[in-house]
Amino acid sequence: MDLEELEKQVTYLEDINEIENLQKMYGYYFDNAMFQEVIDLFSENTESVEITDHGVFRGKGAVVRMYGGMVGMKRPGWMFFEVMQSQGVIHISTDGRTATGRWYTPSFECRPFGGTKKQTWQFGVYDNEYIKENGRWYFKKLHWNLTYWTSFERGFLKVPRLSDTPFPHADAPATAYHPYPSGYRVPYPFKHPVTGE
Amino acid sequence: MNIEELEKQVQLQEDIQEIEHLQRIYGYYFDNNMWGEIVDLFSEEHSESVEIADHGVFYGKKGIRRIYWDMFAGGGQPRQSPPWMQFVVMQIGGVIDVSPDGTRAEGRWQTWLCEAKPYGAFPRQEWLHGYYENRYIKENGKWLFTKLHWNNTFCSPFEDGWLNLPLMGWMPLPDADDPPSAFHTYPDHVHNVPYHFRHPITGE
Numbered sequence: 001m002d003l004e005e006l007e008k009q010v011t012y013l014e015d016i017n018e019i020e021n022l023q024k025m026y027g028y029y030f031d032n033a034m035f036q037e038v039i040d041l042f043s044e045n046t047e048s049v050e051i052t053d054h055g056v057f058r059g060k061g062a063v064v065r066m067y068g069g070m071v072g073m074k075r076p077g078w079m080f081f082e083v084m085q086s087q088g089v090i091h092i093s094t095d096g097r098t099a100t101g102r103w104y105t106p107s108f109e110c111r112p113f114g115g116t117k118k119q120t121w122q123f124g125v126y127d128n129e130y131i132k133e134n135g136r137w138y139f140k141k142l143h144w145n146l147t148y149w150t151s152f153e154r155g156f157l158k159v160p161r162l163s164d165t166p167f168p169h170a171d172a173p174a175t176a177y178h179p180y181p182s183g184y185r186v187p188y189p190f191k192h193p194v195t196g197e
Numbered sequence: 198m199n200i201e202e203l204e205k206q207v208q209l210q211e212d213i214q215e216i217e218h219l220q221r222i223y224g225y226y227f228d229n230n231m232w233g234e235i236v237d238l239f240s241e242e243h244s245e246s247v248e249i250a251d252h253g254v255f256y257g258k259k260g261i262r263r264i265y266w267d268m269f270a271g272g273g274q275p276r277q278s279p280p281w282m283q284f285v286v287m288q289i290g291g292v293i294d295v296s297p298d299g300t301r302a303e304g305r306w307q308t309w310l311c312e313a314k315p316y317g318a319f320p321r322q323e324w325l326h327g328y329y330e331n332r333y334i335k336e337n338g339k340w341l342f343t344k345l346h347w348n349n350t351f352c353s354p355f356e357d358g359w360l361n362l363p364l365m366g367w368m369p370l371p372d373a374d375d376p377p378s379a380f381h382t383y384p385d386h387v388h389n390v391p392y393h394f395r396h397p398i399t400g401e
Contacts, residue, residue, distance in 0.1 A: 010210070024290045077384030108351075
């Protein structure tokens with residue numbers, strides 16, 4: 001192997017590491033309601049953000065619209081979202097400029113429901129895209145698919161989702177909202193590592 | 198890029214990988230009460246401290262032996278606790294930053310725990326969450342812990358959850374060198390564990 005090939009391989013490993021960190025940092029900012037920091041992780045050329053059934057938000061302007069309302073908003077301590085960014089599988093395009101990532105997210109939550117507080121379990125799958133610009137990785141597309149959103153007490157078998165939460169200011173309705181027990185499988189961005197299919 | 202620069206970059210990737218494994222191995226030893234093995238994951242000369250939940254701060258390698266070996270392992274006694282007692286600590290979301298000279302590192306992690314412990318005469322099953330902000334050192338080509346700080350977000354009964362009972366009870370250890378430095382569980386946990394890393398885009 002010559003130096004140039006080796007350099008390419010090293011860059012590839014660095015890219016994977018940087019993308020994994022980007023995704024985990026998104027989680028660490030999200031859990032402390034640091035939404036300006038979250039917005040700054042998105043490329044100016046962002047395609048879209050889609051979270052559960054909130055709908056599709058297109059472009060960087062829409063990213064600001066999606067998260068921006070929450071910037072600086074005081075959230076009571078009991079209202080929380082611990083989203084554990086787990087099991088990332090990252091694939092980088094051959095030209096090294098874009099990437100895909102699939103992740104699992106078990107999470108603990110507590111939110112208001114009418115006048116009461118409700119503790120919930122949530123689980124979902126990310127199917128995200130990333131872009132490298134000026135030597136740094138950014139989010140290009142974020143899509144979080146809800147598997148279940150259930151009350152702590154009752155569980156996903158009895159209550160797969162607590163309510164619908166479409167956002168009125170979305171650009172388009174949700175593209176793939178099929179919670180448990182639909183059997184829906186979020187399409188894999190990657191090919192089978194052995195068969196290549 | 199010349200071969201020397203490239204070697205440095207490869208070294209960094211290897212270091213990150215090794216530190217991630219160190220942290221996960223800590224978890225796999227912890228799960229099975231392998232306290233002697235855990236003590237050996239800490240630097241002999243440069244260990245700063247260990248702080249777990251509200252147990253208090255234990256300084257230096259001496260303090261590390263005191264908490265893991267003298268207290269958790271009962272000084273090497275055969276394990277007295279029943280097999281249903283369980284501590285599964287899932288080490289999730291490591292973000293590792295290695296110093297430019299490649300000898301020190303910091304890591305943030307979060308953890309999800311499934312535990313079963315006795316409370317008085319009763320076995321209780323519980324859910325826990327917490328954050329690590331840890332430090333590591335490279336000595337003789339190997340990565341070791343110098344500082345471990347696990348901040349507990351909640352420790353709640355399986356049946357009641359974090360909203361109803363964020364903390365099942367206080368567990369300060371009498372042998373600690375200092376009281377806990379930052380123990381504020383849900384719902385007072387917000388911004389309680391400062392980030393060691395800078396924002397990857399804005400640098401702030």
